[in-house]
Amino acid sequence: MTNIELVNLKKTYPGGETPVLNHLSLTIHSGEMMALLGPSGSGKSTILKLITGIETPDEGDILFDGESILPIAPNKRGAILMFQKAYLFPFLSVEDNIGFGMKVRGDNAKTIRAEVRKMLDLIGLPGFEKRKPSQLSGGEQQRVALARALVLQPRSMLLDEPLSSLDTEVRVNLQEAIRRIQRELGITTILVTHDLNEAMGMADRVALLLDGQVAAVDQPMHLYARPPTKPTSRFVGITTFLEGELKQGHLATEQGTLTVNTNRHQADSAVFAIRPEHIRVQKEPGQNSMAGLIAECIFRGDYIEYQVAVDKQTSIRARVPMPAPLIEHGQQVYICFPPEYLFEVEPN
Amino acid sequence: MAPAILIISVLFGASILFGLAQSFGMMTGTQQETISLAAYQSVFSGQGPAGREFWSSFWFSLWVATASTFFSAIGALAVAIWLSDRKKKSQQIDTLALNWNMAFPHLVWAIALLLFFSQSGFLARLSATFGFIQTPAEFPVLVLDRFGIGIIIDYVTKEIPFLTLILLAVLRSQAENLDVVAENLGASRWQQLRFVTIPQVMPALSAGSLIVFGFIFSAFEVPAILGVRYPRMLPVLALDFFLNQDLNRRAEGMVISFVITVFVIIVAILSQKQEKGTQQ
Amino acid sequence: MKKASFIAFRVVLYAILIAPLFLFGLYAFSERWFFPAPLPTQWTASIFTRIITNSRTTAGLSASLSLALIVTVLSLIIGYPAARVLGTKVFRGRSLAWLIFFIPTVVPPLAIGMGLNILFLRLGWSGTMFGVVLAHLVPTLPYTIFTLSGVFSRFDENYELQALVLGSSRLRIFLTITLRLILPGLVVASLFAFLISWSQYLLTLLIGGGKILTIPMLLFSAVSGGNPTSIAAYSLIFVAPPVIMIAASARFLTQHGNTIREQY
Numbered sequence: 001m002t003n004i005e006l007v008n009l010k011k012t013y014p015g016g017e018t019p020v021l022n023h024l025s026l027t028i029h030s031g032e033m034m035a036l037l038g039p040s041g042s043g044k045s046t047i048l049k050l051i052t053g054i055e056t057p058d059e060g061d062i063l064f065d066g067e068s069i070l071p072i073a074p075n076k077r078g079a080i081l082m083f084q085k086a087y088l089f090p091f092l093s094v095e096d097n098i099g100f101g102m103k104v105r106g107d108n109a110k111t112i113r114a115e116v117r118k119m120l121d122l123i124g125l126p127g128f129e130k131r132k133p134s135q136l137s138g139g140e141q142q143r144v145a146l147a148r149a150l151v152l153q154p155r156s157m158l159l160d161e162p163l164s165s166l167d168t169e170v171r172v173n174l175q176e177a178i179r180r181i182q183r184e185l186g187i188t189t190i191l192v193t194h195d196l197n198e199a200m201g202m203a204d205r206v207a208l209l210l211d212g213q214v215a216a217v218d219q220p221m222h223l224y225a226r227p228p229t230k231p232t233s234r235f236v237g238i239t240t241f242l243e244g245e246l247k248q249g250h251l252a253t254e255q256g257t258l259t260v261n262t263n264r265h266q267a268d269s270a271v272f273a274i275r276p277e278h279i280r281v282q283k284e285p286g287q288n289s290m291a292g293l294i295a296e297c298i299f300r301g302d303y304i305e306y307q308v309a310v311d312k313q314t315s316i317r318a319r320v321p322m323p324a325p326l327i328e329h330g331q332q333v334y335i336c337f338p339p340e341y342l343f344e345v346e347p348n
Numbered sequence: 349m350a351p352a353i354l355i356i357s358v359l360f361g362a363s364i365l366f367g368l369a370q371s372f373g374m375m376t377g378t379q380q381e382t383i384s385l386a387a388y389q390s391v392f393s394g395q396g397p398a399g400r401e402f403w404s405s406f407w408f409s410l411w412v413a414t415a416s417t418f419f420s421a422i423g424a425l426a427v428a429i430w431l432s433d434r435k436k437k438s439q440q441i442d443t444l445a446l447n448w449n450m451a452f453p454h455l456v457w458a459i460a461l462l463l464f465f466s467q468s469g470f471l472a473r474l475s476a477t478f479g480f481i482q483t484p485a486e487f488p489v490l491v492l493d494r495f496g497i498g499i500i501i502d503y504v505t506k507e508i509p510f511l512t513l514i515l516l517a518v519l520r521s522q523a524e525n526l527d528v529v530a531e532n533l534g535a536s537r538w539q540q541l542r543f544v545t546i547p548q549v550m551p552a553l554s555a556g557s558l559i560v561f562g563f564i565f566s567a568f569e570v571p572a573i574l575g576v577r578y579p580r581m582l583p584v585l586a587l588d589f590f591l592n593q594d595l596n597r598r599a600e601g602m603v604i605s606f607v608i609t610v611f612v613i614i615v616a617i618l619s620q621k622q623e624k625g626t627q628q
Numbered sequence: 629m630k631k632a633s634f635i636a637f638r639v640v641l642y643a644i645l646i647a648p649l650f651l652f653g654l655y656a657f658s659e660r661w662f663f664p665a666p667l668p669t670q671w672t673a674s675i676f677t678r679i680i681t682n683s684r685t686t687a688g689l690s691a692s693l694s695l696a697l698i699v700t701v702l703s704l705i706i707g708y709p710a711a712r713v714l715g716t717k718v719f720r721g722r723s724l725a726w727l728i729f730f731i732p733t734v735v736p737p738l739a740i741g742m743g744l745n746i747l748f749l750r751l752g753w754s755g756t757m758f759g760v761v762l763a764h765l766v767p768t769l770p771y772t773i774f775t776l777s778g779v780f781s782r783f784d785e786n787y788e789l790q791a792l793v794l795g796s797s798r799l800r801i802f803l804t805i806t807l808r809l810i811l812p813g814l815v816v817a818s819l820f821a822f823l824i825s826w827s828q829y830l831l832t833l834l835i836g837g838g839k840i841l842t843i844p845m846l847l848f849s850a851v852s853g854g855n856p857t858s859i860a861a862y863s864l865i866f867v868a869p870p871v872i873m874i875a876a877s878a879r880f881l882t883q884h885g886n887t888i889r890e891q892y
Contacts, residue, residue, distance in 0.1 A: 052532055075531045087529045091547045101533035104543070148533065441641065447878060448645050450819075451871045453827040455844060459863050460648035463655060463856060470651060505644075566736035568830055573851055583738050587830070590742050605739045616734040 002064050002078075002155040002188045004028040004051075009060035011046055020046050021057070022212030031186040033179070035199035035220075037235070038209035044192040048158045051079050051190075064155055078155035082162040086141035088133035094120075094144055095129035101152045119147040122181060139170035146178065150185065157182070157189040163198065175202055196236060200224060208232050225275070229346040233273045239317045240279065241345070242337070246270040255310050258288045259339045271345050278341035279318035281306055281333050289336040292316070294329050308335050401578075401585055402604065408579040412496040412571075413564040416503035421557045423504065424511030429545060431512070432519040442516060445509040458502050458573040465490040465498060491574045498574040499581070507560045514556045515549050551622055558619035562612040582608055649867070655860030679861045685846065689865065692826060692842040695757070699764045699825040700818050706765075707772035707817070714773065715780025729770045740766055741834035748835055755837035763835040764828055768821040775820060779813030815877050823870055 006026045012019040020043040028034045036044040049055040051062055053074030061068050069077050080101075088097045096103075098119055099112040120126050123143040133141060142162055149157055159178070163171045179202050182189050193199050199206050200220035207217040208227075216223060216232040227233040230241060244253035246267040251258045260272055285291070295315055296307035303319045304326060310316060316335055327333060392402070431441065452460070464470045472487035481487055491498025530544045531537075571581035580588075582604060590601030656676050679685055714725060732740070744763055745754065753759030787809060791801045807814070829844040836842075847862045 054528060075534050075536055079532075081529075081532050083525070083529075085525075087525055089526060089529075089544065089547075100530070100535075100543070104530075104533060104535045104539050152533070441638065443878065444641060444645070447874050448641075450823060451874045452648060452867065453823065453870070455827055455829065455847065456648065456863055456867050459847070459851065459859060460651055462851075463651050463860065464647075470654070562734065566738065568736070568738050572848070583736065586738060586742070590745075602742060605736075605742050609735050609739045612734055612736065613731070616730075 001030040001186055003030045003066070004156060004188055004190070005061075005063040005066075006047065007061040007063065009047070009050065009062070010058045011043070011050065011055065012058060019058075019212055021050075021060075023060070024209075024213050026207055026214050026217065028188055028190060030188055032204045033182055033189045033191060033202060035191045035193060035203035035206045036209055037193060037196065037199045037206055039235075040194060042209040043212050044194075044209055045160055048081060048160050048190065048192060051077070051156070051158060052081050053077055053079075078152075079158055080149035080152060080154040080156075081158045081160060082142075082145055082149055084161050084165055086133070086138075086145040086162075088136075088141055088144055088148075090133050092133075093129065094125075094131045094133070094136070097133065097144055098148045098151055100148060105152075115151050116147075119151045122150075123147045123177065137170075138166050139174055142166065142174060143177070146181070150181065150187070153185070154187065157187050159189065159191045161193055164193070164195070171198075178202065208235055210235070226343050227273075227345065229348060230271060230273070231348060233345055238273050238275055240274050240276065242272045242274075242342070243269060255290050255314060258337055258342070260342050260344075261339050262344055264344070269347075271347050272342045273345045274337055274342050276305075276317050276319040277303065277321060278338065279316065280336040280338065281308065281318050281320055281327065282336060283333060285334045286336045288339060288342075289334040290316075291332065291334055294327055294331045294333060297327065297329055299326070308333060310335070401580070404579050405582045405585045405604075406607075408496065409565055409582040412499050412503075412581060413561050415496075416500045416507065416564050417557050417561040419500070419504045420507035420511055420560060421553055423508040424515055424556075425546075425549070425553065427508065427512045428515035428519060428549070429541065432516060432524070442513060446513060449506065449509045454502070454506060454567065455569045455573070457506055458570045461498060461502050461505075462491055462573060465501070466492065492576050494576060494579065496571075496575065496579075496581075499571050502570050502574055503560075503564050507564075511553070511556050511560065514552050518549050518552045519545070555619045555622040558615050558622065562615035562619070565615070566608045566612045649864070649871075652860040652863045652867070655856045656864055658857060675857055676861050676864075679858060680865065684841065685862075685865065688841050688843050688846045691840055692844075693869070695760060695764065695832075695840075695842060696822050696825040698757075698761055699768055700821040702761065702765060703768045703772040703821040704814070704818055707769055707776060711773045711776030712780050715777035716783065716785060729773050732766050733770045733774075737767060737828065737830045741831045744831075745834045749837075754835060755839040757840060759835050760832055760840050763831045764825045767828075767831075768824045771820045771824060772817045775817040776810070776813055779810050779817075783810065819873060819877055822873065826870065 004027070006024060006028075009021045009024045010019055011021040020041070024043070024047070026034075036047060038044050046055065050057050051069075053069075053072070056070070062070060064078075069079075088094075089100065092100070095113070095116050098116045102112045102115065116129065117126075120128055123146060125140060125143055125147075128136075128140075128144075133144070136144065145162070163174055166174065175198060191199070191203060200223075203220060205217060206220050206223050208215045208223070210231055215235075216228050223232075224236050227236050227238065233241070242251060242253050242255075242258065244251045246252075246260070246262070246264060246269075248265060249260060249262065251260050251270060251272060258272075262270075264270070280286070282289075290310045292308040292310040294306055295309045296305075298305045301322075303321045304324060306318045306320065306327065308316045308318060318335060462469070466472070467484040467487045467489065472481070472484055475481050475487060489497075490501070526544050526548065527540050530540045535543060566583060568583040568587060571584050575581060575584060586601050586604040586608065588601070589597045589604065592598060592601070657671050657673055710725075710729075713719070714722070714729075741763065744759075744766075748754040748759045748763075751759075753762070787805055788801050791805055792798075796804075827844060828842070829848060832840055832842050832845060836845075843862065843866050847859075847866050850858045850862045853859075
C-alpha cells in the first residue's frame, strides 16, 4: 500500500534538445491504478525508468510514502516493471521464473514453491510449473511475467505497455485479469499506454501527458466527458471546437450564435467543445443548429461518421450511433449542438 | 543451382579419398592387402617404439588441451562480461580482436612467443638489463619446457579472443534486457552474473570450449615449435613416426593419427549436441 | 573510472597487436645482438635483404601465393553453388550434405595429409601442384561453403526475382545484383580460404613431398635451424600478406559479424 509522489521531475536525454519531462508532478494514491496516457515520446516510459532507477532525473524527486527513493539502489526499490515483452528467463522453468525474485532475496525453497503455486492459480495457469517459456503463448508468457512481479508483493507495479503486442482477445482477457488481481491485492500500479480505451478500462485515474507535463489527471469518465483543455480534448477524441465572443450565455461564432451553459458572463474569446457523438445530425433546424452539407459519410460499424461542411473552411465531424438511417453525400442537413453537452475548455 | 551435386561428388570424392587413404594407411601402405592389427597392438600395448611414448603423449596432450581450454574459457568469460557491461560501441574492439586472431596464425604466434619468452629471448634480455638475472640460464623456462607451459600460454592467448567473440554474440543478441529484469526483481550485480548472465552463455561457452579442446588436442604446429623432445604432444609424435623410413613405424604413426581423429570427432559430436541443445 | 580501464584495455590490445611485428623487426634487422642487450647493438638490413632475395625464398613466395590464389578461386567457384543451395533451399539430404562438409573442418590436417599422402603417391599426384591444390581444398572448401551459406540464409531471393520480372537476363542479374549483395560475405569467404591455404604446413609437407616449398615450410626449417634473425625474417615474410589483406578487407569483416560458427 504505497503512496507514490513524483515531484517536479525534469529529464533531458543526452543529445536531445527539449526535456522529455519538464517539471512534472503527480501523486498516485496508495492502492490505485493510475494510467499514464500520451503520444509517443511524451515521457511516459521515462517516468517508469526513473522510478525503477534505470535512469536518474536531472531535477526533482520521487517519494514512496513520503521518503525519497532516489538514493536507493535500483534492485532494492521494490518497483517491479513489466515490459512489452515478457522477458522470461529462457533457461528457467515457469516455476523458477516466478520464484526468481524470491530466490534472490533469500527465501527458502519451500516457501517459494508454495507461493509460486498460489500465484499460478491466481493467474489462471495451474500446473504450469515445469514448463519452459518457449512452450508458452504470448498471453501466457505475460501472465507468468505478471506472477513473477506480484509474488514479491512489491511496493508498486509499473506496467510499460505490456499488452500491446498481444492479439485483441488475449489482450482483453489479460486486461481484466490484471485489473482484478490488482484490486484484490491492492498494489499501487502505474500503467503506461497509448491506447485510450485500455487506459479508461483499467485505471482508477488517468493522467494525460503532453510536452513533458501532466496536462490533465482525472477519473476516466470525467476526463472523457469533460477534458479541461483543447489539447487534452483532442487526445480523448474531440475534434469540434467553437470559438467566439461570450456574452451572457451566448457564444458568437463565425458560423452563428449558440446558447451555452456557463458561469462566466463575459469574455472576448472563449472556446467550447463537444464530443462527436453528442452532435445531432437532422433534417430540420433546431436549437443551436447550423446548416451544412454532408461532405463525407463513413460507416464504422458502431456508428456512422459524418463530415458536415458548414462553410467554405469549416467542417464538423459528427458521430451518429447505429442503428440510424444513412444520410447521403451532398444532402442538406442541420447539425445541432445541445447546450447541455457543450462545455468550455482552456485554449491550451 | 544444380551444380551442388558436382560439389558434393567432388567433396564426397575427397572424403572417400581421405577415408580410403586411411584404410590404406592402416594397412601399412605396402603391398599387403589384408588388415593388420600389428600397428594397433604395438601402439596401445605400450611395447613398440611408438607404443612406449604413446600413453605419456596421450596424457600430456590431454593435460595441455584441458588446461588451455579451461583457462581460455575463464579468460573469455571474464573479458566478455566486462566488455558487455559497456552499452556503447565496443564493436571496434571486437573487430580488432577478430582481425588480430586471423592475421597471426598459430604458426607465427608460436614463433613470436618463442622469441619473446625463451631463455635468450626478448623478455630475458629485458630482465637482464634491469638486473633481475645475469645469464640466460637464470631466466625461468617458460617455453620449450616439460610441462607444456609455453604451449598452454600460446593457446590461451589465441583462444581467448575466439571464445570471447562467441560469448559476446550471445550476450548481445539475447536480451541484454534480462540483466535489467533481474536487477528490477531485486538481484545484485553478483546475483545477476550468477543467475542470469552465466546461465545464458554457458551453452555457447561449452560448445566453443569443446571445439577449442578438440583443436588443441589435434594441432601440430604449436607443439612442434614450443615443445620439447619429451613429452611430445600426440600430433608431433604421429608425424615423426609417419615420416620414418620403416613402414612399420609409419603404420604406427597412422594409428596414432587415427586415435587423434576419433577423439576429435567424438568431441565435435558432443559440441554439436551442446549447440543444438540451446536452440530449442 | 570505467572509461580509463577501457582505454587501458585498448592500449594493451594494440600493444599485443604490434608486439610480434615489433619483435620480428628487431630480430630480423639486427646484426649484433648478444645477451643481455635489450636492443640490437648493430642494425642492418642486409641480412633481411639477402634472405628475401634468395632464390629459395622467392620460389617459396611465388609457390605460396600462387597456391593460395588458385585454392581461393577454386573454393569460390566450387563452393558458391553448394553454399547457395545449402543456404536457401530445404531438401532431403540436407543434414547429410551438411555433415559431409562439416567433418573436414574437425579432422586435423595431420590425419588428412597422412591419409592422402599414400593415395596420391600411388596416383602420381604427390609432389605436384595439382595434388597440393586438391589437398588444400579439403579444409578450405567447407569454410568457404559455410561462410557463403550463412550469407545466403540471410539472402532475400526476391531481389533477383524482381530483376527477372523487370526483364533482366540471368547472367546480368548475377553479375550486377547478386554479387553486389553478397560482396561482404564473398570477401570474407575468400579471405578465409586464402589464409587457410597460406598457413598450411602439414598438408603441403605431406603431399608436396619436398618438391613444393612454401613459406610455412621455409619458416619451419628456419625454426629448426635456430638462427633468430632468419626466423624473424621469414616470420615477417609470412605475416605480411595476411596482415595486408585483413587490413584491406577490414570493413567487410565488421559487416560480416563474428565467427563462422554462427553460421550453423
